[in-house]
Amino acid sequence: MSTTAAPAQDTGKKENKRNALWQELLIPILAVITGLIVGAIVIVASGENPFVAYGALFAGSFGTPADLIQGIQIYFATGDSKELLSAIYPFTESLVTATPYIFAGLSVALGFRCGLFNIGAEGQFFIGALCSAFVGYSLKGLPMIVHLPLAILGGALGGAIWGAIPGYLKARFGAHEVVNTIMMNWIAFKLSDWLLNGPMKASGFRPVTPNVELSAELPRFFPDPLRFNLGFFLALLAAYLLYWFLFKTTLGFEIRSVGANPDAAKYAGMNIVRNFVLVMFLAGGLAGLAGTAQVLGVDHWVGQGFSAGYGFDAIALALLGRSHPAGVVLSALLFGFLRSGATDMQSMARIPIDIISIIQGMVIVFIAAPDIIRWLYRIRAVKKEETVLTRGWGK
């Protein structure tokens, strides 16, 4: 390679990357905008003012600049941080909501990268939550530096095993992971019902676990009621590690190869079934961490109906984020802000929270059928191989 040619090739690479990035981002961004427009139309149709609604949504998810300025002024004038904390409360709460979304979205995205459809994130979430709660409340008297990592590890391992079972069944017997992860979900739901009413039940009437020990809680950065905790940064770290793993290591190269073209992967000497088990193990672990972060960072105990459907929303997140860790983080933040702001929108603008589900639903429809977006905005289709998300039966 001559040295004079190098700059030209670098430009080629940069240009390619920029074009690719733009193509990747264009449809999701337009899908979100269109989803919001459709939501506005629904709000108008129900006789409300969409600007008021979205104003409340925005205030509920980010806070308002006025409150923030006032909070800062009071803090500097009197040293009282109460107003300032309540001004940043909406924003931190959005990040708190986004945390399990990030973990669970990464789980499904990792599966997609290997051509596997992990519908079982919800079950893995439950098992992860239960395992981390168990480690959290049953071990006593440990220092945090030991207890917290143990509880996190317990949650991750629980979810990972729950994910690896359908992975193994696919590798060994060819059983389709979609069917098996759904079955594993039901087993997880029923198992948790039994555990919460029996072996893991705290004293009292409600079917909930005891609170985890203080030494197993993810540290919070602000006083109550702000729940913003270390979990969010752990989620970002997980996203970065997954990016590194998928794109910078030989193992990730194998996983992506198996996902993109299993026949070529086999030709290249890769062990396809081993990758299935590995990916389902890691994906289960990530979903388990979603439950773990929720337990150790926010709730500190597990009760019935503990998940707000994180595992299922995760599928939408992975689709919206194009199965890329960075995309998943962005989508999870979007969902976090929408979900967190929706409560304020309901109380302040009397718009039912379900409108958020409609917006989320529309976004997913537009992502799944990008031709609608292309047609709406007159975007020319680029010739491009479809990303394989999962494969059909057999083979």
Next chain:
Amino acid sequence: MTNVLELRGITKRFPGVLANDKISITLRESKILALLGENGAGKSTLMNILYGLYKPDEGKIIVRGKEVDFHGPNDAIAQGIGMVHQHFMLVPVMTVTENVMLGIEPTKNGVFLDKEKVAQRIREISNEYGLEVDPNAYIKDLPVGIQQRVEIIKVLYRHADILILDEPTAVLTPQEVEGLFKIIDTLIKAGKSIIFITHKLKEVLAVADDITVLRLGTVVGSIDPKEATSEILATMMVGRDVNLVVQKLTAKPGEPVIVIENLFVRDERGHMTVQGVSFDVRKGEVLGVAGVQGNGQTELVYALTGLLPLDTGTIHLLGEPIHHTTPRNILERGVAHIPEDRQRHGLILSFPIHDNMMLCTYYKEPFAKGISLQPKLIFSNAEELVKQYDVRTPNIYVNAGTLSGGNQQKVIVAREFSRPIELLIASQPTRGLDVGSIEYIHSQIIKKRDEGTGVLLVSSELDEILALSDRIAVMYKGQIMAILDANTATKEQLGLLMAGVHPSDTPNKN
């Protein structure tokens, strides 16, 4: 003499590509127009426009003096235009009659299918054009040559008098090609006009009345077959002088590289498609495996490369058994494989070229240190190979799927040749490629042979087998009919063996 069909100034653009640029062609009544061009020359686009599948951006289609405007294949069919696709559009589990009537089913009393009427019409067509076929036979039981007849009958049943034959000889044995040419002759005598699309020069010279050559979306020129030679046509197609004869010295075969004994292999559906095959390939020789597609060659190659398990038998590579090992182990012992389906096995189309260039060795130095990939070395490796093997691409960062077929194949060849190899298994290495790429890949295979590599060449193109091989094995129904010396083997001899006939069995047939 009238023109039944004229295309005037047809232009078709796709985003970023000018597929057809002011193309004009003329088809005379009861004549054969051969449309010759490399892959990507714009033949398929032009024919899809003519068949109503695409709308041209500019230009006119004139059928029998009248300008027409097609909105779909039905409009084209109504104008008497019929298309015989390269890949047959037949339902294997249905009978000939059912396939012919698909889409225009006549009924009795408005409810019941009137198959007898269709079968009767098929018999009439068969008699009229010499297209013998049993209307009640199931497609899956028919040989490829007969299936093609059914496709032609389908078109004639729909009253076509302008027939487009898209690469009709690609899947036929030499004898079946003869049969097809006879049918074409009958059709012409009955007043039909034919557009014959191909990239095989000899066939064009054998049948065409007019020849039009396309290159890069434009008409390079038209030529009278009487004045044309293979060399002239090849030069027109490629745009430069092409060496049609593979230059090679006599082989100096050495020790056997691979020894295969009594091999039985089942295909993915469990059928025993390789039935007791034994042969060896020696260092420095090319063993060609000839045969019509689907006679077990695919499974033979899969078994040798570990992609399919074998049933019984043994395979020894340099004396070591490899019949119960993994694809990776076989790969690491120095077996290179140019797979027959380059898009299925050979490449990951959605990955950039640089990743495809290390697809089989990504886990080894220099591409990886531990589990960490080494992008700089991966890139420089790809840069070097792209240069060395003349892969035409804007850069190494574009996806393999954006390359033309010939350049995709060059990526595979570059990757497989760039590691130390003892045995090269090349399966249909030039299928669907243009003359220029074929020339290049052939020369590379011979170069490897001369370096002392054993080469197993599997091809259904007899010309390719004859051009490259030192010995030729003919496969038929999962068995090897004979292994011949390439210097003395003739096309006729091979053609008979490919059809399952031992030349010695039929002494009466010259």
